[in-house]
Amino acid sequence: MKIxxxxxxxxxxxxxxxxxxxDTTFNKAGVQFIVNPYDELAVTRALEIAEANNGTVTIVHxxxxxxxxxxxxxxxxxxxxxxxxxxxxxxAQFVAEEIAKIAxxxxxxxxxxxxxxxxxxxxxxxxxxxxxxxxxxxxxKIDYNSGNFTFDRDIDGGKETLTCAGxxxxxxxxxxxxxxxxxxxxxxxxxxxxxxxxxASVSNQAANYQxxxxxxxxxxxxxxxxxxxxxxxxILKNEVKxx
Amino acid sequence: xxIVVFAESSDNQFKKSTFEAISYAKEIGTLMGKxxxxxxxxxxxNSAELGKYGASKVLNCNNTDGFTSDSTSEIFxxxxxxxxxxxxxxxxxxxxxxxxxxxxxxxxxSLATNVISVPDLSNGFTVKRGVFSGKAFAFVNLNRDIKxxxxxxxxxxxxxxxxxxxxxxxxxxxxxxxITINAVNKVTGKIPLTEAELVVSAGRGMKGPENWNMIEExxxxxxxxxxxxxxxxxxxxxxxxxxxxxxxxxIKPNLYIAIGIxxxxxxxxxxxxxxxxxxxxxxxxxxxxxxxxxxxxGDAFEILPKLISALKN
Numbered sequence: 001m002k003i004x005x006x007x008x009x010x011x012x013x014x015x016x017x018x019x020x021x022x023d024t025t026f027n028k029a030g031v032q033f034i035v036n037p038y039d040e041l042a043v044t045r046a047l048e049i050a051e052a053n054n055g056t057v058t059i060v061h062x063x064x065x066x067x068x069x070x071x072x073x074x075x076x077x078x079x080x081x082x083x084x085x086x087x088x089x090x091x092a093q094f095v096a097e098e099i100a101k102i103a104x105x106x107x108x109x110x111x112x113x114x115x116x117x118x119x120x121x122x123x124x125x126x127x128x129x130x131x132x133x134x135x136x137x138x139x140x141k142i143d144y145n146s147g148n149f150t151f152d153r154d155i156d157g158g159k160e161t162l163t164c165a166g167x168x169x170x171x172x173x174x175x176x177x178x179x180x181x182x183x184x185x186x187x188x189x190x191x192x193x194x195x196x197x198x199x200a201s202v203s204n205q206a207a208n209y210q211x212x213x214x215x216x217x218x219x220x221x222x223x224x225x226x227x228x229x230x231x232x233x234x235i236l237k238n239e240v241k242x243x
Numbered sequence: 244x245x246i247v248v249f250a251e252s253s254d255n256q257f258k259k260s261t262f263e264a265i266s267y268a269k270e271i272g273t274l275m276g277k278x279x280x281x282x283x284x285x286x287x288x289n290s291a292e293l294g295k296y297g298a299s300k301v302l303n304c305n306n307t308d309g310f311t312s313d314s315t316s317e318i319f320x321x322x323x324x325x326x327x328x329x330x331x332x333x334x335x336x337x338x339x340x341x342x343x344x345x346x347x348x349x350x351x352x353s354l355a356t357n358v359i360s361v362p363d364l365s366n367g368f369t370v371k372r373g374v375f376s377g378k379a380f381a382f383v384n385l386n387r388d389i390k391x392x393x394x395x396x397x398x399x400x401x402x403x404x405x406x407x408x409x410x411x412x413x414x415x416x417x418x419x420x421x422i423t424i425n426a427v428n429k430v431t432g433k434i435p436l437t438e439a440e441l442v443v444s445a446g447r448g449m450k451g452p453e454n455w456n457m458i459e460e461x462x463x464x465x466x467x468x469x470x471x472x473x474x475x476x477x478x479x480x481x482x483x484x485x486x487x488x489x490x491x492x493x494i495k496p497n498l499y500i501a502i503g504i505x506x507x508x509x510x511x512x513x514x515x516x517x518x519x520x521x522x523x524x525x526x527x528x529x530x531x532x533x534x535x536x537x538x539x540x541g542d543a544f545e546i547l548p549k550l551i552s553a554l555k556n
Contacts, residue, residue, distance in 0.1 A: 011375070013489050013490065013508075013509045014508055014509065016378075016508065017375045017378040017379045019379070037490050038490075091383075092344075092354065092356075093347070093353070093354055096344075116375070116376050116489055116490060117374065117375055117376075118374050118375075118381075119356075119357050119373060119374055119375075119376055119493070120354075120356050120357065121340045121356055121357075122340070122343070122344040122347075122354060122356055123344075124344070125312065125340070125341055125342075125343065125344030125345050126344040126345075126347070126348060126354070128312065128313070128344075128345060129316070129344060129345040129347075129348035129349060130348055133421075134311075134312065134313045134420070134421045134422050135312050135313070135341065135344075135345065136312065136422065137312065137337060137340060137341045138337055140483075150425075154337060154484060155337050155338070155427070155429075156253060156258075156336045156337050156338060156435050156437070156438075157253065157429050157430055157433065157435040158427065158428050158429035158430050159427075159428045160424060160426065160427050160428070161424075161425040161426040161427075161428075162422050162423065162424055162425060163422070163423045163425055164421055164422045164423065165421065168421075173483075174476075174483045174486070174490065174491070175483045205386060206347075206352075206353040206354065206385070206386055206387050207353050207354070207355065207383050207384065207385050207386060208383065208384045208386065209381050209382075209383055210369065210382045210383065210384050211381070211382045212374070212379050212380065212381050212382070213379065213380045213382075214378075214379050214380075215377075215378075215379070215380070215515055215516065218520070218533070218534050218535070218536065219536075221522070221532045221533070221535045221536065221537065221538040222536065222537050222538070223532075223537075223538050223539070223540065224537060224538070224539045225539075226539050226540060226541025226542075226545065226546060229539055229541070229545075229546040229549040229550055229553075230549050230550065230552065230553030231553075232521065232537060232539060232550060232553075233550055233553040233554055234553070235537065236498065236519075236521075240498070240519050240536075242441065242497050242498045242518075242519055243441065243465045243466075243498065
């Protein structure tokens with residue numbers, strides 16, 4: 001069983017987002033970067049499945065050298081090896097096309113449901129199409145039994161249970177597992193695990209991020225007296241006209 | 244060349260987000276002088292109503308096998324190619340997001356998900372999309388000839404000025420899906436959170452899952468969906484599908500009522516695009532009050548009964 005897990009490196013969830021260079025560049029100053037939370041779930045579940053089936057887990061990441069601490073974190077969780085495709089991850093299609101080039105020969109490929117920075121949620125489906133294999137989005141459960149994977153996944157307004165044989169690609173949603181916390185032995189071992197660096201080669205870029213903006217600030221809050229809370233209903237009905 | 248919309252349905256009915264997607268496509272169609280074709284890959288036979296929202300034609304492809312990402316994408320991509328789609332619009336739902344990337348690869352198109360505006364055509368083809376989980380927006384230029392756009396629900400108003408349109412049956416030979424659907428469990432009678440116009444959400448201030456009956460009652464009185472904060476879903480008080488915020492789902496309803504949620508930056512990220520925000524919290528210093536339009540400082544257990552009784556009168 002060979003499993004590939006795609007990870008992205010994102011600003012910590014507490015980050016206050018700002019932009020520089022006339023709102024064209026995300027301001028990385030003082031920002032702490034982490035493994036995308038959904039990708040951590042993917043790594044953890046991949047390790048559990050690999051451990052139960054005598055398999056291996058390979059991590060792949062498209063990014064520059066500054067993301068290596070996050071790749072080492074995934075290795076310290078227990079992954080066997082990692083590949084870093086050296087490029088600025090300009091958009092989901094670029095990332096998927098780069099990953100597709102090294103993604104042959106795996107029984108299972110996992111991504112996070114989406115990255116919490118660009119929120120595309122696209123890499124799973126893009127990889128599925130590029131590799132011509134099934135893609136299964138937002139899975140909350142993955143089990144493996146003699147050649148078949150079974151999944152629970154979120155659908156609009158409910159859940160679905162699926163079965164599919166590998167190779168396939170799936171994206172991890174919350175509830176899949178509890179993210180594994182690296183122990184000291186894992187951290188030490190990760191230092192010497194193989195991390196291969198490959199240069200990017202996709203040139204036909206599908207999208208360019210041109211600029212960014214922040215949501216408009218809210219005006220000051222109108223407080224309603226708690227004793228007279230029913231007044232809120234009146235306001236929502238007759239002033240805001242939303243209910 | 245036309246604009247093609249995937250007419251998503253659930254339980255044999257077109258979804259509200261489909262009407263939004265068609266209205267959106269119609270607006271681009273008017274800007275660019277292109278017609279809008281809706282594609283209905285489901286078992287719904289009567290689809291002429293999609294004309295009301297701006298479709299000039301609906302192609303019906305009878306499908307009783309349900310949605311699978313590989314097979315449905317293959318059928319949809321094949322229809323898009325046949326009619327020469329230049330822009331493909333889907334809803335940014337779980338279905339739409341399973342479909343859009345596969346379609347983009349099949350058509351060698353540029354893909355943008357989470358789109359919240361009509362494209363700006365003044366300098367290429369630029370769309371605005373939500374990024375950083377609701378903390379910011381990005382303007383993205385799509386370079387390839389064909390574009391695939393997934394539109395965030397509630398970001399575009401339905402325009403139902405048209406009338407019923409022509410429908411046509413099409414059949415497509417697609418390979419059978421490699422995915423077997425074993426079971427589908429839909430929560431009936433509940434509004435899907437991502438599409439809800441009104442949302443009542445609660446946090447740790449509710450003290451325990453046994454107190455959610457008041458939240459549910461308030462929500463049902465105004466026809467709202469229910470949501471919760473991350474700690475509440477982490478503790479298993481509510482299902483994770485109700486968790487809104489940076490690591491949950493991002494929503495933009497017309498009304499968001501937050502009860503007993505302090506308003507951490509991660510939570511605000513997921514809800515700050517809501518049109519009207521009401522915060523109810525006993526702590527007057529709760530950060531939510533800085534992001535709310537209306538606030539009540541007080542105990543949820545005293546305020547909720549007052550709101551419920553005001554609604555019942």
